Amino acid sequence: MNMEYVKELLVLLIGSSLVSNVVLSQFLGLCPFLGVSRKTNTAAGMGVAVIFVITLASAVAGVIYEFVLVRFHVEYLKTIVFILVIAALVQFVEMFLRKSMPSLYEALGVYLPLITTNCAVLGVAITNVQKEYGILTGIVNGFATAAGFCVAIVILAGIREKLEYNDIPAPFKGMPTVLLTAGLMAIAFCGFSGLL
Amino acid sequence: MNKAGERLYNGLVKENPTFVLMLGMCPTLAVTTSAVNGLGMGLTTMVVLALSNMIISLLRNIIPDRVRIPAFIVIIASFVTVVQLLLEAYLPSLNQALGVYIPLIVVNCIILGRAESYAYSNPVIPSLFDGIGMGLGFTFALTCIGLVRELLGAGQFFGLDILPDSAEPIRIFGQAPGAFFVLAGLVALQNYIKESRKKAGKEYEKIGSGCTHDCMNCKDSEGCSKRFYDENAGGKAEGKAKQAKAQGNAAAGNAAAGNAKTGNAAAGSVKTGNAASGNVKAGSTEEGR
Numbered sequence: 001m002n003m004e005y006v007k008e009l010l011v012l013l014i015g016s017s018l019v020s021n022v023v024l025s026q027f028l029g030l031c032p033f034l035g036v037s038r039k040t041n042t043a044a045g046m047g048v049a050v051i052f053v054i055t056l057a058s059a060v061a062g063v064i065y066e067f068v069l070v071r072f073h074v075e076y077l078k079t080i081v082f083i084l085v086i087a088a089l090v091q092f093v094e095m096f097l098r099k100s101m102p103s104l105y106e107a108l109g110v111y112l113p114l115i116t117t118n119c120a121v122l123g124v125a126i127t128n129v130q131k132e133y134g135i136l137t138g139i140v141n142g143f144a145t146a147a148g149f150c151v152a153i154v155i156l157a158g159i160r161e162k163l164e165y166n167d168i169p170a171p172f173k174g175m176p177t178v179l180l181t182a183g184l185m186a187i188a189f190c191g192f193s194g195l196l
Numbered sequence: 197m198n199k200a201g202e203r204l205y206n207g208l209v210k211e212n213p214t215f216v217l218m219l220g221m222c223p224t225l226a227v228t229t230s231a232v233n234g235l236g237m238g239l240t241t242m243v244v245l246a247l248s249n250m251i252i253s254l255l256r257n258i259i260p261d262r263v264r265i266p267a268f269i270v271i272i273a274s275f276v277t278v279v280q281l282l283l284e285a286y287l288p289s290l291n292q293a294l295g296v297y298i299p300l301i302v303v304n305c306i307i308l309g310r311a312e313s314y315a316y317s318n319p320v321i322p323s324l325f326d327g328i329g330m331g332l333g334f335t336f337a338l339t340c341i342g343l344v345r346e347l348l349g350a351g352q353f354f355g356l357d358i359l360p361d362s363a364e365p366i367r368i369f370g371q372a373p374g375a376f377f378v379l380a381g382l383v384a385l386q387n388y389i390k391e392s393r394k395k396a397g398k399e400y401e402k403i404g405s406g407c408t409h410d411c412m413n414c415k416d417s418e419g420c421s422k423r424f425y426d427e428n429a430g431g432k433a434e435g436k437a438k439q440a441k442a443q444g445n446a447a448a449g450n451a452a453a454g455n456a457k458t459g460n461a462a463a464g465s466v467k468t469g470n471a472a473s474g475n476v477k478a479g480s481t482e483e484g485r
Contacts, residue, residue: 027221027372028222080273083302087269123296171388176384179383183373183375
């Protein structure tokens with residue numbers, strides 16, 4: 001592996017996790033971002049589960065795309081194949097964890113089913129293909145994207161805990177405040193574009 | 197054909213997927229940087245929604261209950277692929293602008309939700325028009341949000357400069373943070389309307405929606421569809437049904453009364469149920485018409 005490639009991967013790592021953050025600038029995975037961000041520890045659990053699933057899913061999707069879809073010239077089936085693969089993968093991971101790693105299942109189990117419908121998973125798999133990343137680059141991109149999700153959801157949960165008992169005008173209670181917070185976080189994350 | 201008109205009205209106004217149900221928020225925020233993009237995304241979604249509703253309704257007696265969700269997903273994904281190929285061929289600029297959000301129509305809560313709650317248990321023609329109505333409602337909402345963001349963020353109206361040069365547009369509304377701010381304003385407005393209608397003694401409760409609800413307590417493993425308005429929920433909804441029973445009885449009276457008046461009041465009480473209690477009534481009012 002030459003230095004050029006490692007540098008490229010590092011840039012991708014920062015770019016996908018911070019600069020074009022998956023929720024704050026691409027709006028993928030908003031449901032869990034808004035829904036599971038009430039407490040810092042549940043948010044962290046969700047974040048770790050998302051890292052796990054997206055990294056695995058981008059690896060599996062990359063392999064299937066490279067060795068099945070491209071091989072048989074049916075690239076146009078990618079949307080159908082990816083969504084089915086991801087749904088099956090999540091089910092399979094859940095079963096596997098329950099049987100062989102109960103402690104990890106305890107920690108992540110509840111979040112796994114919720115991730116199936118997380119559009120970030122499918123979004124990453126399709127982005128990897130559209131940008132013509134290889135399998136390894138795709139995995140790094142998946143990991144970085146999910147890490148960005150994890151960072152964003154933990155920060156949002158921290159802010160929400162602080163905001164819990166504040167005096168907010170009635171119509172803005174609940175979701176609008178969370179959205180405004182997310183908007184301010186998005187502005188803050190814009191600052192990371194200076195990094196690259 | 198009266199039924200078809202009613203479905204169109206339902207999708208556009210009464211149960212507008214964006215303004216009332218608050219579903220499918222990811223594309224709503226992501227592609228509404230301009231009115232044209234919003235319009236394009238809305239129409240694309242509408243085509244997929246109408247066609248998948250139609251096919252699912254045609255196949256509703258063939259698809260086994262246990263594997264219906266995967267079956268829905270395959271049907272929806274097929275139509276998304278078809279539409280994407282058509283866009284690539286005939287509207288490459290729109291395809292470029294919408295990018296990854298076109299394939300992501302597959303995971304849009306609205307489509308799976310309508311398949312599960314309407315098309316799977318209703319005949320073909322109403323299902324088709326339900327899809328078109330919901331799609332038009334979505335298109336309308338996306339175009340409106342796009343108009344606001346384009347006007348504030350770039351001072352343009354469908355790409356035409358309409359603000360005088362002295363007025364500086366607020367760039368942030370055209371970028372990612374602006375989407376969150378516009379949506380926050382929208383939800384706050386909805387809350388305000390809800391509150392004031394509650395004070396005036398009218399029933400106005402939105403259906404529990406996918407994306408603004410607490411996913412943690414949802415216990416849902418099969419997708420957003422279950423989280424709102426589920427007409428043929430089986431055992432899963434039973435717990436909720438018991439909870440909602442007390443409200444349900446009261447609401448049932450309202451629904452009957454509402455039927456005599458206008459659709460609006462009835463819709464309000466149907467929505468309060470949120471789960472099974474609402475569904476029973478939804479079914480009966482459906483037949484009543």
